[in-house]
Amino acid sequence: DTEVTQTPKHLVMGMTNKKSLKCEQHMGHRAMYWYKQKAKKPPELMFVYSYEKLSINESVPSRFSPECPNSSLLNLHLHALQPEDSALYLCASSQGQGVQHEKLFFGSGTQLSVL
Amino acid sequence: DAKTTQPPSMDCAEGRAANLPCNHSTISGNEYVYWYRQIHSQGPQYIIHGLKNNETNEMASLIITEDRKSSTLILPHATLRDTAVYYCISASKNTGGFKTIFGAGTRLFVKA
Numbered sequence: 001d002t003e004v005t006q007t008p009k010h011l012v013m014g015m016t017n018k019k020s021l022k023c024e025q026h027m028g029h030r031a032m033y034w035y036k037q038k039a040k041k042p043p044e045l046m047f048v049y050s051y052e053k054l055s056i057n058e059s060v061p062s063r064f065s066p067e068c069p070n071s072s073l074l075n076l077h078l079h080a081l082q083p084e085d086s087a088l089y090l091c092a093s094s095q096g097q098g099v100q101h102e103k104l105f106f107g108s109g110t111q112l113s114v115l
Numbered sequence: 116d117a118k119t120t121q122p123p124s125m126d127c128a129e130g131r132a133a134n135l136p137c138n139h140s141t142i143s144g145n146e147y148v149y150w151y152r153q154i155h156s157q158g159p160q161y162i163i164h165g166l167k168n169n170e171t172n173e174m175a176s177l178i179i180t181e182d183r184k185s186s187t188l189i190l191p192h193a194t195l196r197d198t199a200v201y202y203c204i205s206a207s208k209n210t211g212g213f214k215t216i217f218g219a220g221t222r223l224f225v226k227a
Contacts, residue, residue, distance in 0.1 A: 004158070033215075042202060042217035043159065056214065090158050103149070104215055106158030 006091050006107035014115050015081060021110045023074040023091030032074040033104065034066060035090040043090055049074060050096070081114045088112070119203045124222040127197075133190040135221050137203030140184040147206050148179060149215070150188045152199040159202065159217075162188065193225045 004025045013019050023032065031050045035043035048056035049068040063085075065077040074091055088109040094102035120138040127133040139148060147166050151159040163170055163177045165186070170177045176189040190197055202220040206213055 042200075042220055043153075045214060045216060048214070092158070102213070103161040103164065104151075104159070106160070108156075108158050 004091055004093055004105050004107035006089075006110050008110060009108065010111045010113075012113045012115060013078065013081065015083070017081075018077070018079045020078065021076040021089055021091075021112075023076075023107060024072055025093040025105070026072060027093065027105065028071075028095075029093035029105070030071055030096045031094045031102065032068060033092040033094075034074070034076055035092065035106075037088040037090060037109070039087075047076075078112075081112075083114050086112055086114045119205055119218045121201070121203050121218060121221040123219065124224065126224050126226060127190075127193045129195060129225055129227050130192055133193040133197065133223060133225065135188040135190075135201050135203075135223065136185065137188070138185045139203070139205050142183050142205050148177070148183075148186050149204045149206055150175070150177065151202045151204065151217075152197075153202070153220075154196075154199045162201075193223075195225050195227060197223065198225045199223060 007022045033048050034046040036046055037043040045058050046060045047066045052068045052071055063080050067075040088111050090106055090109045092104040092106045094104050096102060118141060147164050149164040150162040152162055153159040163172055163175050165177045165179050179186045200220040200222050202217050204215055206215050
């Protein structure tokens with residue numbers, strides 16, 4: 001299984017809602033990532049988890065809260081988002097964050113619309 | 116992280132080789148060059164990576180200049196399904212781990 005599965009595929013939420021994005025991989029990877037991608041722009045790194053610990057936070061606003069319950073799962077909790085947060089949210093995983101950079105496997109993303 | 120520069124768009128005829136250039140003149144000795152592509156509405160897909168030597172796999176070839184300041188991704192026989200945005204990335208270890216930072220990429224149009 002070389003897939004990274006993201007749910008839901010589409011999400012519409014109001015600015016006062018709380019929602020969560022989920023990501024799952026069963027490749028035994030120990031590093032997981034969240035990226036945000038606006039239309040016609042490249043993906044922007046948000047968070048990196050390595051061995052279930054948050055290792056990189058790219059100064060993301062606190063209305064985005066990541067969680068890594070175990071090595072196979074990654075969540076992104078959303079609260080009080082703004083319309084400008086509407087974007088494609090991509091999850092990725094890699095074998096590790098060791099001495100050599102590892103290639104990333106991406107999911108298909110969650111298309112989020114904030115009304 | 117070294118900054119990469121790519122042309123915004125390129126065209127290629129179906130069946131011909133697509134040569135996508137990337138400039139990474141500030142790359143340091145321990146930084147790898149990675150290529151990913153993103154087909155519309157999908158997540159990015161890893162293609163190939165290299166450090167100093169040229170590399171080839173089932174998808175593409177990567178040619179890195181001797182001074183490592185630039186590289187070229189070669190799709191030997193482009194098909195319509197290769198129409199995508201191609202990202203050249205240099206990745207290095209930072210405090211907290213490795214970062215894969217995407218640049219603007221090249222939008223490749225393969226035409227029949």
